[in-house]
Every structure is written in C-alpha cells, then in structure tokens.
Amino acid sequence: MNKWIQRLEKQSTSTLLIAVAVMTIALLLPSKIALLGTALFFVIFAFLQPQQSLLFLVIYVNIRPFLIEVNSGLKLIGDLIIFVVFAWTLFQYRRNIRALFTFKWFEWSFFAFILFGSIIGLLNDVTPTAIIFQIRTFIIMYLLYYIIARMTLTNQWLKDLAWVTVWTNIVMSLHGLVEKLSLRQFLLPEEWKYKVLSATNFVRIYGLAGNPNSLALSLFFGIVGLIYLQHIYKDNKYKWTFRVLLVLFLGILVLTYSRGTWISALIFGVVFIVMTRKWYLLKRLVVAGVTSIILIYYPVNFAVQYVQELSVEDKVQTPTTGSIGGRFGETFDEKNLALMTESGRFFYIRKGFEIFSDHPVTGTGFGSFGGSATLSYGSPIYDHYGISSDIYGGKYFYSDNQYIQVITETGVIGVLIFALFLLSMLWSFWKARKTNFGAFMIALWFSTGVSGMYYNIWELKMYTLFYFILLGAFVAFSKLQEQQSKTTNG
Template identity: 30%
Template sequence: MNDFKYWLFTLHILLIAFGLILPSELFGYIITIIIVGFTIFYSKNGLLLLFVIFPVRPFLVEINGGYILLADLILLTAVCIAVYQRSQPISYWIKEYKWAGLFLSILIVGLLSGLHTGISVPAGLFQIRALLITFLVIIFVKESHWQRTELDRIIGISIATALFVCVHGWVEKISSRHWLLPAEWRDWNLASANEMRIYGLLANPNVLATYLLIVFFSTFLLKNTNSRNKPLMIIRILLAGTSLLTYSRGTLLAFAAGAVVFIILRKAWKQVLPLFLYAVVSFSLIYYPMDRVSEMIDESGYFNTTEEERPPDQVQEEPASPIIKENNVLIERFKEMFSDQTIQASAEWGRIYVVLKGLEIFQDYPLTGSGFATYGDAASQSYSSPIYERYGIPNNLYTDNQYISLLVSTGIIGTLLFLTLCFLMIKRVWQLKNNFWRSISLSAIATLLVSGLFYNILEDKTFTLYFYFIIGYVLNKEKLEKYYEMD
C-alpha cells in the first residue's frame, strides 16, 4: 500500500516526540524500527516524514542518539520498495539512470583517492553517505505516481515544520541561546559576529536560512484562494523574517539568483514587487523587532551569569570574526563583505584561505584529488585527515565551498564529471514541455550552483531533499501537473 495515511503520520510524530521526552537510545532504536517497519507498507508516509525529520535532525540526534539512522533507513526502505514494486528488468534501470553513473563515478574517484592518500574505509563511506543518501530521493520520486494533492500535502507539512522551527529560533534569539537548546549547544564558544545569529534546530544558521527560504518559495506553489491569501501572506512574512535573523548572506544571494532565473524564464515581472514588499515587511515586522528585543534583554543583564570555566576539549573552537561590531546588523554584514579588513581576515582564516590552501593541495593531487575525508568535508569533521599536519591545516576546517571541496577531493577528473552531470541535468530540464516546471527546475539548479560558492551544498540534507524531489518529479514520465500558478 502506498497511500498516505494521516493517522500513521500523526503516530510517527508522537513516537518521535516520545523519544525526546524520554531520551533513551534504546527507545530511539525501537521507534526507528517501528517507523521503518511501517514504511515497508506505506512508503509515501515514510518519505513525507523526512520533510519533518531532516529540518530538525541535528536536534533529534543530539537529544536521542537512537535516532541517528532514522532518516537514512526510512529513505533506503522507501527506495527499495519503489524499485521492487516497479518490477522492471535491469535494462530499464540502466537506460533510465545511466546519467547517474556520473554521480557514482565521482563517489568512486573520491573514495579510491582518499584510500590512496591514507584515509580509513569508514571515513570514505561516511562521506559517500553524506553525498548519496538524499540523491536516492530522485529514484523514489521518479518511480512513483504523484498527484497535485500530494504535492500540496508536502508543502503543508513543510510549512507546519518551518513555523515550529521559526518559533524555536525566536526563543533562541531573545534568550541569547539560553533556552530550548541542548546543553552542549549552549556551551559553544561562538565568535562575536556569530553570537547574534540564530542556529535553530538545524544547528547551523546557513542551513536554517536555506530551509526557511525553500519553504517560503514553495508556498507560492499553493493555489491562491481568498481563504488562503491572508494566512499565506503572514506565513511568508514569518519565514522570510526569521531567515533574516540568520544573517546568512550567501543564502540570500543564492535564492535571489534562483528567483531571478524563475522570473526571467516565466516572464513573471509582476512578482518582483511582491517579493520586494515581503522583504521589506519581514525586515520591519520580524527581523528588526526581534533584534531590538534581544538587544534590550541582553543589555538588561538578565542572562549574565558567571559561567564555570570549561575544559578546552568541551569548547567548539571557531575562527575569530573578521569584523566585530557592537551593533552588527544584516545590512552591515553586506556592507562589510568586500571591505579591506574582511578580505585580509578571509585570506588569513576564512573563505579565501580555504580556496588558496585547497589550490595548494590540488597542485599535489591534480588528476584524481586527495580524496574524500581529506579536506574540509563532512567526513573530515568526524575523522582526522591524513594531510592536515603536512599542510598546517587546523582540524576543524570546513571548506564552505562545494567547488573547492570537489576539486581537492576528486581532482580534474571528478570536477569534469560533476560539470558534465550539471550540463546533462540542465539540458534534460530545458527540454521539458511544461514551462512552469522547467522554470522551477532551472531556478532550483541556479540556486544550487550559486550556493556551492558559499557552502558544501551537496552535504545539506534539507536542501538536497527538496532539490532531488523536484528533479525526480520532473524526470517522471507521467504527465506533469499544469495547474500550479503563482499568486
């Protein structure tokens, strides 16, 4: 059975909440087994549950370690069921997914290069999982039939989850990270410029901003009616305003690029003014008041307490902020992006440093790269890199640049494979007869490509969940829905 069941979805949410109230790892594993078991019979329930789990997964795992495999097992189970139900010969899968061989080739190059450099097998598999797990969404979505109501349901689930995440972010902001956070998260030693940012249940301001803006733009896919108009406007203001509280410049630039691509392709010039108004209203009604309230509470000294000195191994070290201002705001962050002081600090320890150091490593491993888990990727955060000591790289480095990460880890071969995959994807999407979904897909690809300049975007499970869903949906040979229109 593949139909969505509300009662089962509610049961899954209650079970997950139970595992947070009683955070026993044993309970977490038992709940994982129960949910995965139901996914065998109700695979779409499992997939839709991922639109709740991934946006809060860091928090879930921090509270209850038994949830660490929950999302992965749900997705793997759902994909296996979809493949089994299709009952197609091997020739079908080779024909339909031969382009995916490019992606698998990148993973193989990264793994073999890493093993040659000296990483462990678990480290290499860790990075493969980071890149591959949500990629499987394409297969499930492409091999399943989707109706308009099901896409609306995904958006509705995303809105409810995002609003929950927003409320948590507001509490985090006004409490100066004292309330509703795990103790370990409260103890993070953040740089001054990062203390004012909200990290949310995703434990990362950039990932949080990406998620909120995805949901913001997805609300425009809902058919506009008189009963929905005002609630949707309020929801968009809340989502956009909260995303501003992350001070995530790269995310704003990436989604602005995606929005421009969509507007040009659809010739939706009338949408420019509403988007601008949402930005202004969100800044005025959410960002600015929340920022002022937080500042007033902070100045009152309400949360000023004498903290016990923590051992160095319990402190999450981060590089010093290039510019420290007493009243740093979003506008100032954009102004200072290209200042001499910012550029100098970035070259010493920042994005420029990451690129220059990456190019230095690339010169020693030009063809196939130094491999996964060797330079600033997800795996190198959990496993020690065999080349850091040689190049004088600190252990906590994260590239925050998908292109330099790919170039260093897979070299010229891996980079060419990735560029070829992007070209084929753009070509395939461009050939879609449905102009609306062609525009959505190309704008999503534009957002992905621009985000790669600022983040390791392919490791972002929330972004790739939505992105790969879109790609899987438009690759589906079933007739695409024609009735989605912007407000």
C-alpha cells in the same frame, strides 16, 4: 470519488501526525529504548506508507540536530526510512528489472565521479572507512531521487510536500523567535545554551537546525512552498494566512544573517521570474520583504535590546543585535579578510590550489580535503601541506566551497566528470523550460551552483534532501506526461 479522496487526504495527515507524536514521545525516553522503539515504528511506517514517510523526512531532517542533541536514540530514523523505501521500490519493480537499472546521463556521471574519487582516495592512503563515509554522504540523498523518480506521484503529493515544508518552517520560525528573544536560554539543549559563539555569530538565529545557514536554507524552501500553495489556492483560500507566513519566514530569514542564502535566493528568484514572466511575484516578495523588516526584524531587535537591559545578572556579554548592512560590510572588512586568508575560506582555496598543482590530473581523492569524511576522520595529506588550524579550532574542517573540494580531490578528470553531472541535469531541465516545473528546476540549478561557492552544498543533507526530492518529482511527472502524450497520440 471526492469523498474517497478526502478520506485518503485525512488519513495521510493522520499518519504524519502519528509519526510526529511517536518522535516527540521518543525524545523523553532513555536513548536505547528510543532507538529500538523508533526503529521498529519507522520501519513499519516506511513499508506501509512509503510516500508519506518521505514527506516525514522533511520534518525529521530539518530538525535532526536538535533531536539527536536531546536524545541520540533518534539518530537512525532518516536512514531507516530511506533504506526501507528503497527496498520497497526494489520489490515493486521485481518484475521490471530493466527499470531499476535505467539511468540518466547525470546519474551515470554521478556514479563515475564517486567511483573515481574513491579509487584515487585509496591510492593516496585515505582509509577505507573515511571513503565509505564520503560515499554515503553523496549517495544517501540521491536514493531519494532514485525512489521518487520511479513512483507514480499525484499533484496532491506535491501539495502535501509544500504543506509539510511550510508547517515545519512555522515551527522552526517560532522557535527561532523564542531563541532570539530569550538570548538563547529557552527551548534549547543545555549544550547549545552555553555554546561559545563569536560576536558575529551570536546575533544570528540558529534554531532547531542548529546552524543559521541551514535554518536559512530551510526557510528558503518554506518560502518556495508558500508561493506554490498560493498558486494552488487561487480562490483566495488561506490568502491572509499565506501573506502573514510569508512575512514571518522572510523576517526570520533576515535574522539568520545568512549572506550565502540571501544571494542564492536572489539568484533563484531572478531566474524563475524572468523565465516565467511572473512579474507579480516580484511585487509580492518586495512588499512582504519590506513588511518583514518593519514588523519582524526591527521589533525583534528592539525587544532583544530591552530584554538584555532587564537582565540584572547581565549573563550575556556579547552583542545580541546586528544589521543587514553590517553583515555585508563584514565581508569586506580588513580584519575579516585577514582572518579568511589566514584560516578561513581564502586559506582553503589557496591550499586547495597548492595541492592541485601537485596532483593536477587526478587530485588526491575522496577523504583528503575539506569534505564530510575529513571533518570526521582528518586527512593523510594535511600535515604535509601545513593544514593544522582553522575557524573550527582544529584540523578538521569543511572547505566551505564545493568546487575547491572537487578540484583538489579529483583533479581535472574529476572536474570534467562533475561538470558533466551538472550540465546533464541542466539539459534535462532546459528541455522542459516552457513548463513551470522546468523553469523552477533551472532556477534551482543556478541557485545551487551559486551556493556551491560558499557551501559544501552537495554534502549538506538538509539541502540535498529537498533538491533530490524535487528532482525525483520532476522526473516522475515528466514520465507521466510522456505516457499521457503517447496515449493521446496513439
């Protein structure tokens, strides 16, 4: 039995490596050939290895911005995997149709929220194309939950998920160091190299994710994966490897200067440690955090200053180093506050409530304010409310606050439905609060809730990828435990 399990584990690793190799080779091909080749391969891969293909999504989605910037032919891989595995799930349950249409309260409220926002959007002259785009944004990662919640998972699959997350973040961290030390000149697409960044953003590591906040969120899950693996390998196997990686991930996390992720990670850590009383984790994280500042943060910033001084042509005129205190200080800087009031987060909040005051019951519908759809298609109400410019240099923007978007687009009714969605999930987790997985999901729920104050968190694919995968795993394991309990009692 053990030999069979080991052989299966090796095969799983091999299939993931083959998928990564195919994706890497496709980067070098003409876009049309890459599109057809990857489509064919990943359709077959997802059908034959559904659980492994979901693990591959962790790699793909995290570095997708880099991949499609280099070769647009790789843009369909994620959608293909999700839809093929979704179809595979429907086929597997073809004799149990009832299971396909059995939903939890948070799912029903999620569907109601999407349906309500879509109808109101149509009534307020939002184009059907924009509404479909917004629906897709909300639904695509939910499908991961739908699929995984109906799978029979093993602890080995969770371990594989943690390993894939950690390895992905190792690559992203090392790439981030190269980006930082080369002053954004090595291992980046040409357009990224010469992208104009403000002094505030130039000091941050963007990485393969193409965005410092996305990189920081990925590192957060990488750190969670590391801690889980440390828990699994209690015989001190990989002990020093995990310690070094924890220092590396925390160091790069600091260098992203992502205040939002720092706060969310802190909330997560506090809730989880208090609920589980695993006080040793606090010591471990503090020690690793201090070490990362000493061995990663300061040396990298000093090295960057040295590299900049050696630059004879002095190509980079923007400051390339910053400070943690300075980053938080910018939050309350008068100029920064004025900018946020004129065209940033405060501006969006003020405009959102102005729109809400005119449409308090139903809002203005999906595709009308600060979401993924408006980012691509604009909005029919922007001109009326004087929304014409912002930090993105145009009228297409993210609200950078999930709640003001929900309030504006769906009004009081939508807020109540969305609250039911969130609270129903929390109740599901709370019933399992005495388990590590239950406490973990409660901590993640609070962390996600805080993130929604400064990100459109439920539209951020990289984050919802992890959230819905973990939510699906939580439900799948809960079902398994219920079945085992019934069998034992019976």
